[in-house]
Amino acid sequence: MNEILNMSMNEMAEADFDCSCGRHHSLPIKKIAIGKGVLKELPGVAAEFKGKQVYMISDNNTWKAAGEKAHAFLVNDGFKVKSHMFETGNEILIPDEAVMGRVLMEMPLDTALIVSVGSGTLNDMGKFLSSRTGVPYIIVCTAPSMDGYVANGAPLICGGRKISFVATLAYGVVGDTDVMKDAPMHMIHAGLGDVLGKLTALTDWSLAVEMIDEYRCDTCVKLVEKALKRCIDNAAALKERNEEAILYLIEALTLTGVTMAIVGVSRPASGSEHLLSHYWEMDFITRNKYPELHGVKVGIATPIVAEIYEILGADIPEATRKLCPKRAFVEELLNSAGAMISPKEVGIERELFYRSLLNANAVRNRYSVFQYAKDIGRLEEVTQKITERIYGK
Numbered sequence: 001m002n003e004i005l006n007m008s009m010n011e012m013a014e015a016d017f018d019c020s021c022g023r024h025h026s027l028p029i030k031k032i033a034i035g036k037g038v039l040k041e042l043p044g045v046a047a048e049f050k051g052k053q054v055y056m057i058s059d060n061n062t063w064k065a066a067g068e069k070a071h072a073f074l075v076n077d078g079f080k081v082k083s084h085m086f087e088t089g090n091e092i093l094i095p096d097e098a099v100m101g102r103v104l105m106e107m108p109l110d111t112a113l114i115v116s117v118g119s120g121t122l123n124d125m126g127k128f129l130s131s132r133t134g135v136p137y138i139i140v141c142t143a144p145s146m147d148g149y150v151a152n153g154a155p156l157i158c159g160g161r162k163i164s165f166v167a168t169l170a171y172g173v174v175g176d177t178d179v180m181k182d183a184p185m186h187m188i189h190a191g192l193g194d195v196l197g198k199l200t201a202l203t204d205w206s207l208a209v210e211m212i213d214e215y216r217c218d219t220c221v222k223l224v225e226k227a228l229k230r231c232i233d234n235a236a237a238l239k240e241r242n243e244e245a246i247l248y249l250i251e252a253l254t255l256t257g258v259t260m261a262i263v264g265v266s267r268p269a270s271g272s273e274h275l276l277s278h279y280w281e282m283d284f285i286t287r288n289k290y291p292e293l294h295g296v297k298v299g300i301a302t303p304i305v306a307e308i309y310e311i312l313g314a315d316i317p318e319a320t321r322k323l324c325p326k327r328a329f330v331e332e333l334l335n336s337a338g339a340m341i342s343p344k345e346v347g348i349e350r351e352l353f354y355r356s357l358l359n360a361n362a363v364r365n366r367y368s369v370f371q372y373a374k375d376i377g378r379l380e381e382v383t384q385k386i387t388e389r390i391y392g393k
């Protein structure tokens with residue numbers, strides 16, 4: 001039981017076990033290959049589809065980062081591959097109706113496997129296409145920028161709004177640290193931000209267990225904590241693109257995805273810090289302002305949530321209080337890697353900031369420290385204090 005605790009990341013594919021939390025967990029992902037030089041293992045990961053039609057999607061940046069090599073590995077191994085590369089120049093690819101339509105039109109009729117090469121956007125496009133066509137997909141990761149490689153949600157732009165569609169989990173994940181260590185530093189910072197967000201996500205989960213008796217899987221908590229620790233201990237080395245630090249980062253991101261998939265809730269990965277980040281993002285999108293990378297916002301939101309816990313102090317039940325990181329600790333970690341810390345740096349004005357703290361609990365129906373602070377009548381006081389610390393009196 002719980003042998004998953006001793007498994008390496010790559011051994012977790014198709015994990016299937018009775019857990020000490022009383023539930024049976026299984027992970028439908030068939031292949032996970034994460035590590036140095038694993039891109040060349042792609043033909044092995046895709047072996048089941050050899051001789052059938054493979055459809056590869058990328059953009060000009062991800063093609064250069066890994067697509068070209070991935071394509072060559074497959075073709076040299078005898079795979080039949082059609083590649084479609086979106087030429088976006090220096091612009092980023094926006095997954096809207098036109099782009100999703102194009103990706104579908106380019107798809108060969110007899111496609112048996114989709115291979116998507118990229119990070120956030122191309123991963124979301126690949127999994128959406130896969131979910132609607134029933135054709136499995138493999139994601140070749142190009143940046144350790146968020147935890148969505150193992151997740152079934154696909155946020156796309158539809159009718160000018162960002163909509164989180166339910167899609168499907170990947171058949172396989174290939175994450176080569178030789179590729180990811182060369183990702184733009186901003187994306188590496190985003191990945192770190194998304195990982196640090198797990199500190200407050202786990203704290204919120206504990207609060208929900210104590211306050212409203214929510215289900216929690218302690219095996220999953222232990223898995224995330226273990227990966228978090230390794231990533232945190234090496235965070236400062238991300239600045240130098242240290243390969244081990246990149247490996248621990250992508251492992252932590254992938255592992256939180258794995259735990260989400262096996263417990264069927266996003267609690268191991270997202271808490272109040274994600275509510276804040278989503279609030280800011282929705283506000284930016286409504287105003288046609290660039291919303292910044294997901295993980296960058298989560299990174300900025302995390303010390304703020306830690307501060308809420310600090311201010312509430314003795315009002316927080318003891319077991320949860322002990323779990324929460326200190327604001328200074330999270331800020332120091334972000335700082336050591338060169339990542340942004342202040343909401344001001346991403347253009348969040350005082351008014352938006354103030355409003356976001358008061359209303360983040362309405363982003364989704366889920367118990368959080370915002371709800372708790374509201375219930376005990378201290379949300380306005382906390383909001384005032386933090387706003388004044390950051391923006392002045």
Ligand SMILES: [Zn+2]
Nearest residue numbers: 147194294298
């Ligand atoms: Zn996230």
Ligand SMILES: [Zn+2]
Nearest residue numbers: 019021217219
């Ligand atoms: Zn469990």
